[in-house]
Amino acid sequence: MRRGLAAAVVVAALTISATACSGGSSGSSDASGPVTITWWDTSDATNEAGTFKALVKDFEKANPDIKVKYVSVPFGDAQTKFQTVAGSKGAPDVLRADVGWTPGFVEAGFLAPLDGTAAAAESGKFKQNLIEQAKHQGKLYGVPQVTDTLGLMYNKELFTKAGITKPPATWDELKADMAKVKEKTGVDGFAFNPQAYYAMPFLYGEGTDMVDAAKKQITLNSPAAVKGIDTLDSVLAAPGVRKLDTTSNAYANIMDAFNNGKVAAIIQGPWENANIFKGAAFKDKNNLGIAALPAGSAGQGAPLGGHNLVAYAGSDAKHQEASQKFIAFMTSAPSQEKIALANGTLPTRMDAFTAKVVFKPEIAAFHLALKDGVPRQPIPEYTALYAAMEPHLVDILTDRKTPRAGLDAISTAAQRLLPDYRNP
Missing domain, CATH: 3.40.190.10 (Periplasmic binding protein-like II)
Structure with a gap:
C-alpha cells in the first residue's frame, strides 16, 4: 500500500459493466512489425522507476517482437485514472496495481483472468498468501510483483x-x-x-x-x-x-x-x-x-500490501499474449532480485530471496515482519x-x-x- 493513498475512490466506476471495456488497447501493432503494449508503472518516479525502466529495456532485448510503451503514473492518481479509461478507451495493457484494487476492477470487468497463461506459469513459486490476495472469486487476476507491510x-x-x-x-x-x-x-x-x-x-x-x-x-x-x-x-x-x-x-x-x-x-x-x-x-x-x-x-x-501486475480485459488477443509475457518477465526471480537490490523492496516469490537480497538488513527485517501481515478483506x-x-x-x-x-x-x-x- 502506498504512501499518499488515493484521497477519494470513485466507487461509482465499479458499477461499469464489462461491455464498456471494448475500447481496446492503447498499444499498437501491424502484421509485419512488433506489437506495442502500454504499461502504467505506479512506482515512485524518483526512487524506484529507474529500476523498472531498465527492466523494460531488458525485456525488449529478450523479446524483439514486443515493444513496451512505459508510462509513469502517480500512485495517488492511478486508481481513478484507470477506472476512467478502462470504461471508455485508452487503457494500458498492463497496470501496476495496488493489491486492494483487484476486487473492484474485476467486478467492473476491467481485468483479464491469468490462470493458465504465461503470466501465471510459475505461480507455485510465489508466497501463496500473496497469490490468494491476487485472486477474486477463485480466479487469478494479477501476479504479485512486490509486497510490503508496515x-x-x-x-x-x-x-x-x-x-x-x-x-x-x-x-x-x-x-x-x-x-x-x-x-x-x-x-x-x-x-x-x-x-x-x-x-x-x-x-x-x-x-x-x-x-x-x-x-x-x-x-x-x-x-x-x-x-x-x-x-x-x-x-x-x-x-x-x-x-x-x-x-x-x-x-x-x-x-x-x-x-x-x-x-x-x-x-x-x-x-x-x-x-x-x-x-x-x-x-x-x-x-x-x-x-x-x-x-x-x-x-x-x-x-499486508504490495503491487500486482494486471492485464486489461479490453486488449485484443495479440496484446493479451504480449502482456502475459511481459508480466511473467517482470515478476520472474531474476527481475525481482534486481528490484529488491536496487529499490530495497520485498520480493513476492521465495526463489527471489537470494543470498544477495537477504544480506540487505532492511529487506531481511521487513521479511521477518511479513509474518504479522494481515491481508485485506476481499471486497471491492x-x-x-x-x-x-x-x-x-x-x-x-x-x-x-x-x-x-x-x-x-x-x-x-x-x-x-x-x-x-x-x-x-
Whole structure:
C-alpha cells in the first residue's frame, strides 16, 4: 500500500459493466512489425522507476517482437485514472496495481483472468498468501510483483543516546521510550502519519478490522476497535511525540524529519528504504533500525500490501499474449532480485530471496515482519473504507471527537458503502 493513498475512490466506476471495456488497447501493432503494449508503472518516479525502466529495456532485448510503451503514473492518481479509461478507451495493457484494487476492477470487468497463461506459469513459486490476495472469486487476476507491510523504523543512534537497547514491544513501551528520546536528545521521539492505512495496526493489535467480510458485518465501532483507536490517541498524547501534522504535506514532512534526524521513530514500509538512505541521518545505512510494530492486547498486526501486475480485459488477443509475457518477465526471480537490490523492496516469490537480497538488513527485517501481515478483506469497497475513515480519524486525533463518536461516524459512512452489511 502506498504512501499518499488515493484521497477519494470513485466507487461509482465499479458499477461499469464489462461491455464498456471494448475500447481496446492503447498499444499498437501491424502484421509485419512488433506489437506495442502500454504499461502504467505506479512506482515512485524518483526512487524506484529507474529500476523498472531498465527492466523494460531488458525485456525488449529478450523479446524483439514486443515493444513496451512505459508510462509513469502517480500512485495517488492511478486508481481513478484507470477506472476512467478502462470504461471508455485508452487503457494500458498492463497496470501496476495496488493489491486492494483487484476486487473492484474485476467486478467492473476491467481485468483479464491469468490462470493458465504465461503470466501465471510459475505461480507455485510465489508466497501463496500473496497469490490468494491476487485472486477474486477463485480466479487469478494479477501476479504479485512486490509486497510490503508496515514496521517501526527507528534511528539507532538516537535510541542509543536515550539509553534504549531494543525496540519497544508494546505501545506502552513505545510511549516510555519516546519520552526518553526527547529528554536525552531533545529530538521528537515519534511521528505519526494520520492516514487510515497507518492506523490499521492499532485495530489489528486488538484483533479486529474495519469489517468482517465473512459475517457481512461492520466492525469499526466494535469495543475492540474503540480500544485500538484509544491506544493510538494515547500514543499521540504522550510526552516526546511530535505534534500531529494534518496538512496535505504531512507524509513528506514526516519523512523529511525522520530522514534528517529530527524524529527518532516512525511507522513506515519498505517502499521508503531507498529514499531514507538519501537522508543525512542515514548516510550510514547501519543507523536504520527496523522492527515489527509494537503489539496491542491481542498481539501484533500490520496491513499486508504490495503491487500486482494486471492485464486489461479490453486488449485484443495479440496484446493479451504480449502482456502475459511481459508480466511473467517482470515478476520472474531474476527481475525481482534486481528490484529488491536496487529499490530495497520485498520480493513476492521465495526463489527471489537470494543470498544477495537477504544480506540487505532492511529487506531481511521487513521479511521477518511479513509474518504479522494481515491481508485485506476481499471486497471491492475495502480501499474506499480508508477514504471514509480518514476525516473522522483526524477529528479523533485532534480531539474534535472522542474515539467512540468518531468511530460511530466512520461506521455510518461505511454503511453507505456496504448497505447489506450489519452495523451493530
